[in-house]
Amino acid sequence: MLQADQFYKQGNLAKVKEIQSAVKPEFPPSEPLVANDNPENLSGAGQRHWNNAQRMIDRNLRDSTFIYLNFLVVGNKEKNIAPTDPDFIPGYFALVDAYEKTAEQEIKKGHEKKAKELNVQALGVVESLASRFPERADLLDKQIEMLLKNKKYIEASIAANQFALNYPDNPKSAEYKRDARKYEDQYIRELRIEITALSVIGTALGNSPDYGSLMVLLQGEKNAGKVFAESYKKNGSVVENERINNYVSSIGKKLAKFAGREDFEYEFVALQDDNPGAFALPGGKIFITTGMLGLIDSEAELAGILGHEISHSVLSHSFRKIANSSIASMIQSFPIINNFPVSNLLMAEASRDYEKQADILGTRLLSSSGYSADGVYNVMFKLQQIEGKSQGIQNWFRSHPVATDRVKYIGEFIDLNGYNRYAYEGVQPYREALNRK
Ligand SMILES: [Zn+2]
Incomplete structure (x- = not known):
């Protein structure tokens, strides 16, 4: 050396x-991930699931939409079945869309908790996708949109900042850097509200914790x-x-x-x-x-x-x-x-x-x-x-x-x-x- x-x-x-x-020592070989944006590049089974999912989306049959999209991009965790086409980006987007629309329906029914769970699931799908393809600004945009929707301001700040630092030459990086600061400010505002609420509870309980x-x-x-x-x-x-x-x-x-x-x-x-x-x-x-x-x-x-x-x-x-x-x-x-x-x-x-x-x-x-x-x-x-x-x-x-x-x-x-x-x-x-x- x-x-x-x-x-x-x-x-x-x-x-x-x-x-x-x-x-x-040599590193073990690694396989690059390849994103597929084109339905024509799907496997035979993948194309069938995608077509079926489209039909179910048109008929507004949410449950069946989930079944086909899960076959296509997520697989079935309980049954240990791998997805047919794991890196099909439009499939992931359709799945997120289905989660979000279902969440909206649940809100209309007054099921806030259920809606929140669905949004968290949608966010999980987007986050795993964005972490697999960190160089894609379109995935980051979706991730940030959903983080903000779920009031995860500091996480949105981290995601935007991480992209700007990792891809300084990307034309969008300067904007992400500015946005990261904006979300951080928003986080601090929320934190202030949370601390105030906690100190009110603390005072009401006759407790004076260390702030x-x-x-x-x-x-x-x-x-x-x-x-x-x-x-x-x-x-x-x-x-x-x-x-x-x-x-x-x-x-x-x-x-x-x-x-x-x-x-x-x-x-x-x-x-x-x-x-x-x-x-x-x-x-x-x-x-x-x-x-x-x-x-x-x-x-x-x-x-x-x-x-x-x-x-x-x-x-x-x-x-x-x-x-x-x-x-x-x-x-x-x-x-x-x-x-x-x-x-x-x-x-x-x-x-x-x-x-x-x-x-x-x-x-x-x-x-x-x-x-x-x-x-x-x-x-x-x-x-x-x-x-x-x-x-x-x-x-x-x-x-x-x-x-x-x-x-x-x-x-x-x-x-x-x-x-x-x-x-x-x-x-x-x-x-x-x-x-x-
Ligand atoms: Zn560490």
């Missing part, structure tokens, strides 16, 4: 690839991040070695340049803690422990972890998580409504999604900065190897579930986007900064 870095500096990329590919962190959140991501980071630095032990701090900060800032969010004041802090960990606070405040630095072997890997955490911050994940857990703990502090359905399950679900988004955007930042694109992948791989073997590692795994499929999709993402795994590793500068032999 040291030798490969020398060749990289000389611009001899062929030699870099030759050396590194002897050391790095501190929620009030801080209302100042927006940038300012909330500043307040949280300052209190964290005061309570935690910041590494006193200037060389290490400057180094971590310089690598982080290099990546942050590619992450958008010029409004953030990025800060990268090394914490004295033997447990491998890294986390992001809102507004670009990133922390990494000495335990994690000890596990890392190169600048590319450090950049990978920092890129992952920067992504959590720029995609508003940290902001959203803090808001969620503050609201949840506030609700739990009210004795009478203790049984409120604060869904841990939902939060775990969001976490998995967020991890994937951060892995993917982090890998993109890494690659844009000229590092070997598998920096995130390599650290995940190392963590996967020691998962469960060490008590000390618990910290990281509590906030970052390392599943085998995570290593798999990062590999596929690098593969399908043609990112270069054989670029700069920066082994020597990393060793020097950490004073390793």
Whole structure:
């Protein structure tokens, strides 16, 4: 690897690839997803289901429409039947349309709850489709439309922002970036209403829970991040070695340049803690422990972890998580409504999604900065190897579930986007900064 870095500096990329590919294990082969927009390209069975569905839609026979469209694009989960034509976009759109129209009918009947369930199902279909074809603005538009309809403003902001960051050259990206801010403002307005309502309930119950962190959140991501980071630095032990701090900060800032969010004041802090960990606070405040630095072997890997955490911050994940857990703990502090359905399950679900988004955007930042694109992948791989073997590692795994499929999709993402795994590793500068032999 040291030798490969020398060749990289000389611009001899062929030699870099030759050396590194002897050391790095090959990724398992991945198959690109292909979207089909044309009914003429459907399979025989697919065309029959599509034609039948069209007839049922014309006759307004909703139940039968669902049956045919499910055969076509979703399959049958209970019976373990795969769809006939899984990537047929008009089929998905028809299915979403059927869900939405049924929901409207339920609302007319006064069945609000049922309507809400149907809209959530429709959203699920759109979200899985948009995540399979992240480069398609038409799918994103539908996803955002439905997120807003379901009052998921911060999720809409994340989706719009993610597209703008991942596809900076797309002509619609500037608009998505502006929209992302708009949805974020809307989220903060809703949050304000929610907090006010909760504080009214709290007062009525003679309860005075701690509104501190929620009030801080209302100042927006940038300012909330500043307040949280300052209190964290005061309570935690910041590494006193200037060389290490400057180094971590310089690598982080290099990546942050590619992450958008010029409004953030990025800060990268090394914490004295033997447990491998890294986390992001809102507004670009990133922390990494000495335990994690000890596990890392190169600048590319450090950049990978920092890129992952920067992504959590720029995609508003940290902001959203803090808001969620503050609201949840506030609700739990009210004795009478203790049984409120604060869904841990939902939060775990969001976490998995967020991890994937951060892995993917982090890998993109890494690659844009000229590092070997598998920096995130390599650290995940190392963590996967020691998962469960060490008590000390618990910290990281509590906030970052390392599943085998995570290593798999990062590999596929690098593969399908043609990112270069054989670029700069920066082994020597990393060793020097950490004073390793
Ligand atoms: Zn993460």
